[in-house]
Amino acid sequence: MKRFFILHYVLTMTTFTTDKPLTKRQFFLLVLYSFSFLLAGYFIITLFFPEKADAAPYSMGGTFLGTFFYLLQKDKVHEVRFDEESKELHFYSKGYLTKLRKMKTSFENMHVKKEDWESKSKWLPKRKILSIEILKEKTLVFTVNMNLDHFSEHKMRELISTFEANNIPVK
Missing domain, CATH: 2.30.29 (PH-domain like)
Known part of the structure; x- marks a missing residue:
């Protein structure tokens, strides 16, 4: 019965x-992609705009943290x-x-x-x-x-x- x-x-x-279910591997790859993209942006800013290079790490770090927390809360x-x-x-x-x-x-x-x-x-x-x-x-x-x-x-x-x-x- x-x-x-x-x-x-x-x-x-x-x-x-x-x-395509979500996995931890996808999360870490997205974090790695965003970090490498922001790092490349930092090198471009320091190369072509050296006068703005002093503020670039703070804005890039803020953008990276924002992206990281967005991915953490995303359902x-x-x-x-x-x-x-x-x-x-x-x-x-x-x-x-x-x-x-x-x-x-x-x-x-x-x-x-x-x-x-x-x-x-x-x-x-x-x-x-x-x-x-x-x-x-x-x-x-x-x-x-x-x-x-x-x-x-x-x-x-x-x-x-x-x-x-x-x-x-x-x-």
């Missing part, structure tokens, strides 16, 4: 997971689950150095705003933006962005169709 309950529970959950959506049986939406977010955090909300008074945009430039590379904002009445619960959260376009389209299948309005 217990095995049937677990199987039934798993079957009523529709899950969407990111294609991305890791997983979205639909529990059709209890009419709840579970989503999991994670930062580079934090554990997975779970939040849930009911389907009541929920609606979704969709932004679907593609660049039409002939000269620049094609860019596609597909993001959805999940709102509870007028309050933003969370946002899923195809580029920032690393969900594929196919998964994003399936996510939108799952919202529609559960009678959640998508605008």
